Amino acid sequence: MLGADAMAKCLEEEGVKAVFGYPGVAICPFFNSMLSVHIDRILVRTEQNAAHAASGYARVSGEVGVCVATSGPGATNLITGIATAYADSIPLVCITGQVDSSLLGSDVFQEADITGAAESFVKYSYLVRNAEDIPRIFKEAFHIASTGRRGPVLIDVPIDVQNTTITKFKYPEQVNLRTYKPTVKGHAVQIKKVIKALSKAKKPIICAGGGVILSGARQELRHFSHQYEIPVVSTMMGLSAMPTEDPLYFGMVGNNGKSYANRAMNDADLIIMTGARVADRAISQPDLITDNKILIHIDVDPAEIGKNVGPTIPLVGDIKAIFEELNQYELKADFSSWVALLKEYKAQAPVRKKPRDGFVDPAALIGRLSERLAENAVYVADVGQNQMWSCGYHIVKEGLFLTSGGMGTMGYSIPAAIGARAADPDRQIVAVCGDGSFQMSMMELATMQQHKLPVKIIVLQNGYLGLVREYQHNTYKGNYSVVDLSGSPDLTKLASAYDIPCLKAEDMNGLDEIIDRFLKIEGPVIMDVRIDPLDTVK
Amino acid sequence: MNKKVFQLIVENSSGVLSRISGLFSRRGYNIESITAGVTSDPGLTRITIVASGDDDILEQIEKQVAKLIDVLSVVELKAEDSVYRELLMIKLRVLPEQRASVVALTETDVFRANIIDVGPDSMIIELTGTQSKVDDFIALVDCYEIIEIARTGIAGLTRGTDKLVHINEMIQSGKPD
Structure with a gap:
């Protein structure tokens, strides 16, 4: 058995269903060995999207996503995808081919120091020197990626290591990492303190971040909130921790969030920040949330x-484990007047300014679309104005809301949706992007078609890099620089070149019917939506 | 600005130093000195880092370093229960007629420095001590022309007998909280 066979076997042992990648000479032994295992090999059209697809796969399956690239440019192209996953704590194992070990460090053709280059975006990385280490390294990599704070792990494998014969293959049952033991169970004393503080609070609020979803703690959090009647707000990464229309849910916080969510945070006397980083876009003035408040940070x-x-x-500790414990306690408290106040705030929320006639209102489109989506649909939002509208107007039921929150990587939605589809062939999956972000990943239409991974794509077209245009409008008095997207392709023609149906929504007339048709079409479909170029996110 | 001495016990694996130094540079932490050497367990390396910053930063440094997969433990070596030492080698321009006074300086009980090389018009002096002792000595010989200085940065150990047991326990039970 070769090192490359061992690599493929390791993936099989880990229960990987699909890998996303792009070959090159330095990773050819591995792809050859992949022919003898039952794992789908999905050829993306650029390596960055292999990492995004693996991210979508990971977020929908709850397993580790795997992406593969060759040495040099293949590996460096992965980096943005790896960094995107790192910023959002998505578990990935990224495998790269490397030049022959004897040539390492001599700048030969397609050599790049990828473990060095990716260092600040990975949870850990390996450069495999000895083929016999492959089973141990893969076992460790999957373990590190999927435990504690999740994240990407890189394994760089020189071609000669892939081609080395190993004497025996035994996949380890357990990892033996003396230096890595993440805390799972919350400290009992601290948990009691939480309950005690809650029993004294008058206006508690839970702020749920992406960690709630990553640890699979959605049910535990909802139970906790309902059991004690504690209202919940979320960060962008925490969208879908609670159903949007849950009576105890009060929207997304932050400068692009709901006014009533921010008011709730400001008025609260106790905040349970859970699985959230208190990052700048969610909490612009961190000092304020500790001012006269008790802050519990999980x-x-x-x-x-x-x-x-x-x-x-x-x-x-692990959020799921902690909420399971918190749910065991009896808490005598009545927060109903606080919840009633928040409902008042919600009722007073300013209504969005309607865009000009003759265009589709993206907020209305997203709202009407989400009413019609399946209970457990996966909604993948891209980055830009489209993301802000998606955050603001998509109504999550029991499904997932995926986006690139930490890094804000344009072009995330289509490959991530393809990865989500590979993880679950039966779910409804919709990617919503702008015309800028669509063009960053439109090459993946071919991947979708080739591998029969149909995704429904909505492109909000305004002919601008809208969020930057809006920023230039506000900051540079409307002096637009390099935000005009003239030259963009005709989507109907483009879609037809890929043999994908394309529906056009030019204004509000007949929009419901277009959405119904869009959702009814089996297989891939694109909706080309004309929105007001001057529309803003607020 | 405060200063703290951290002792890291890390896996003796390739790339571990670059992971640590990379962490300091990308997060903008100040590192005043860093030394590394194997421990009594050849699989483990002891790294002593002197870092400076305000208390929040120093707390973050400790947590971020502890988070690195290769790091087994991070402890602060507090001045009151630790000893620190740094090695200094200093090359001075010393003319033959000045030699006696330099020799006298090295022989004082305060410094206990050694002359390790003598040339026609230069000397290399070696001194081991705390950082402040090294600083003091450099100030003292400043009246001569200093040609070159090599300082190692500090190494440190906690006092008492608990250190090795401590490492072994950590290996068995995982990282301390």
Whole structure:
């Protein structure tokens, strides 16, 4: 058995259903060995999207996503995707081919120091020197990626290592990492403190971040909120932790969030920040949330606690395990008048300014679309104005809301949706992007067709890089620079070149019917939506 | 600005130093000195880092370093229960007629420095001590022309007998909280 066979076998042992990648000479032994295992090999059209697709796969399956690239440019092209996953704590194993070990460091053709280059975007990385280490390294990599604070792990494998014969293959049952033991169970004393603080609070609020979804704690969080009648707001990454229309849910916080969510945070006397980093876009003035408030910060990563804000009660551990424990307690408290106040705030929320006639209102489109989506649909939002509208107007039921939150990587939605489809062939999956972000990933239409991974794509077209245009309008008095997207393709023609149906929505007339048709079409479909070029996110 | 001495016990694996130094540079932490050497367990390396920053930064440094997969433990070596030492080698321009006074300086009980090389018009002096002792000595010989200085940065250990047991326990039970 070759090292490359062992690599493929390791993926099989880990239960990987699909890998996303792009070959080159340095990773050819691996792809050859992949022919003898039952794992789908999905050829993306550029390596960055292999990492995004693996991210979508990971987020929908709850497993580790796997992407593969060759040495040199293949590997460096992966980096943005790896960084995107790192910023959002998505578990990936990224495999790269490398030049022959004997040539390492001599700048030969397609050599790049990828473990060095990706260092600040990975949870850990390996450069495999000895083929016999492959089973141990793969076992460790999957373990590190999927435990504690999740994240990408890179395995760089020189071609000669892939071609080395190994004497025996035994996939380890367990990892033996003396230096890596993430905390799972919350400290009992701290948990009691949380309950005690809650029993004294009058206006508590839970702020749910992406960690809630990553740890699979949605049900536990909802149970906790409902059991004690504690209202919940979320960060962008925490969207879909609660159904949008849950009576105890009060929207997304932050400068692009709901006014009533921010008011709730400001008025609260106790905040349970859970699986959230207190990052700048969610909490612009971290000092304010500790001012006259008790802050309970729950996170699996101890380094996040106290990084941006000093909590009153720090609580390190896996969110699911912690909420399971918190749910065991009896709490005598009545927060109904507080919830009633928040409902008032919600009723007073300003209504969005309607865009000019003759265009589709993206907020209305997204709202009407989500009413019609399946209960467990996966909604993948791209980056830009489209993302802000998606955050604001998509109504999550039991499904998932995926986006690139931390890094804000344009072009994420289509490959991530393809990865989501590979993880679950039966779910409804919709990607919503702008004309800028669509063009960053439109080459993946071919991937979709080739591998029969149909995704429904909505492109909000305004002929601008809209969010930057809006920023230039506000900051540079409307002096637009390099935001005009003239020259964009005719989507109907483009779609037809890929043999994908394309529906056009030019204004509000007949929009419902177009959405119905869009959702009814089996297989891939694109909706080309004309929106007001001067529309803004607020 | 405060200063703290951190002792890291890390896996003796390739890339571990670059992971640590990369962490300091990308997060903008100040590193005043860093030294590394194997421990009594050849699989583990002891790294001593002197870092400076305000208390929040120092707390973040400790947490971010602890988060690195290769790091087994991070402890602060507090001045009151640790000893620190740094090695200094200093090359001075010393003319033959000045030699006696330099020799006298090295022989004082305060410094206990050694002359390790003598040339026609230069000397290399070696001194081991705390950072402040090294600083003091450099100030003292400043009246001569200093040609070159090599300082190692500090190494440190906690006092008492608990250190090795401590490492072994950590290996068995995982990282301390």
